[in-house]
Amino acid sequence: MIPGSFNYHSPATVEEAVGLLANLGEDARPLAGGHSLLPMMKLRLAPLEHLVDLGQIAALKGINHEDGALVVGAMTTQADLLASDLIAGHCPIIQETAAQIADPQVRYLGTLGGNVANGDPANDMPAVMQCLDASYVLTGGGGTREVKARDFYEGAFFTKLVDGEILTAVRIPIPAAGHGYAYEKLKRKIGDYATAAAGVVLTLSGGTCKTASIALTNLGETPLLAAEAAAALVGTSVDQAVGLAEGITAPASDGRGPADYRTKMGGVMVRRALERALARAAG
Numbered sequence: 001m002i003p004g005s006f007n008y009h010s011p012a013t014v015e016e017a018v019g020l021l022a023n024l025g026e027d028a029r030p031l032a033g034g035h036s037l038l039p040m041m042k043l044r045l046a047p048l049e050h051l052v053d054l055g056q057i058a059a060l061k062g063i064n065h066e067d068g069a070l071v072v073g074a075m076t077t078q079a080d081l082l083a084s085d086l087i088a089g090h091c092p093i094i095q096e097t098a099a100q101i102a103d104p105q106v107r108y109l110g111t112l113g114g115n116v117a118n119g120d121p122a123n124d125m126p127a128v129m130q131c132l133d134a135s136y137v138l139t140g141g142g143g144t145r146e147v148k149a150r151d152f153y154e155g156a157f158f159t160k161l162v163d164g165e166i167l168t169a170v171r172i173p174i175p176a177a178g179h180g181y182a183y184e185k186l187k188r189k190i191g192d193y194a195t196a197a198a199g200v201v202l203t204l205s206g207g208t209c210k211t212a213s214i215a216l217t218n219l220g221e222t223p224l225l226a227a228e229a230a231a232a233l234v235g236t237s238v239d240q241a242v243g244l245a246e247g248i249t250a251p252a253s254d255g256r257g258p259a260d261y262r263t264k265m266g267g268v269m270v271r272r273a274l275e276r277a278l279a280r281a282a283g
């Protein structure tokens with residue numbers, strides 16, 4: 001299939017992009033790497049009259065260290081994340097996750113902003129951003145606001161983004177030095193979306209878990225923060241955390257397997273991620 005015809009706009013600044021989206025109304029959509037949007041347009045699932053390409057806006061690219069956080073521009077690609085020393089040094093779970101997204105061709109164009117703004121429960125970065133307690137910087141006609149990744153997702157393809165707003169950056173608090181981390185993803189084949197996946201970030205003190213966050217991909221309508229499972233891990237057991245994480249899932253039965261199987265695989269991913277994160281953590 002080829003997409004229907006559309007008008008192409010290429011603004012040079014965020015202000016210009018926001019102005020275009022406001023003027024063009026609901027028939028316009030931001031275009032980032034195009035690796036989720038264009039397939040939907042080709043399937044005629046997203047008929048749009050106007051695409052506002054964010055690719056020429058220099059202010060949306062790059063990774064900076066600011067006040068104890070990494071601030072990643074929305075148009076930073078998965079390949080940029082994989083090549084970044086700042087990400088490797090401070091937040092390696094992002095690289096472990098980016099390496100499991102699709103294939104190199106997709107990672108060269110697909111952006112962090114597009115991955116988290118898309119609202120597809122199968123995207124990998126949203127759960128990791130929930131684990132890291134990241135915030136999304138959103139700019140629209142009414143100004144700029146920040147929304148936590150943990151509050152951003154409302155349903156499949158429904159987020160807190162309002163019409164005319166652009167996600168300009170992701171602000172990621174740098175986890176404590178010596179933290180343990182892992183992103184475990186079960187997929188049918190290389191390059192596939194997750195059947196079930198789990199991210200874990202934790203810290204140890206005297207061999208006991210001091211802080212933990214766990215989040216799940218493609219096991220419900222949105223990424224799922226497994227807060228009770230993480231709380232169960234602090235000072236207690238991996239088994240209890242796995243059971244609690246399985247308990248919050250509600251996956252669809254689909255080509256990736258029946259719902260019961262996917263819930264169990266979610267538990268297996270949590271267990272593997274926890275074991276790897278615990279082995280990596282200092283203290």
Ligand SMILES: Cc1cc2nc3c(=O)[nH]c(=O)nc-3n(C[C@H](O)[C@H](O)[C@H](O)COP(=O)(O)OP(=O)(O)OC[C@H]3O[C@@H](n4cnc5c(N)ncnc54)[C@H](O)[C@@H]3O)c2cc1C
Nearest residue numbers: 030032033034035036037102110111113114115123124167
């Ligand atoms: C073969 C294949 C395999 C894939 N496998 C995986 C996988 O395993 N895991 C995974 O996570 N993803 C996967 N993807 C999706 C890929 O990661 C996409 O690149 C990503 O989902 C969207 O990023 P993008 O930059 O391409 O955004 P686009 O496709 O350009 O945009 C996606 C949506 O987000 C909106 N949007 C984009 N940027 C912004 C912004 N800054 N502000 C507001 N709205 C914005 C767009 O309007 C659109 O609605 C796969 C894609 C393909 C083609």
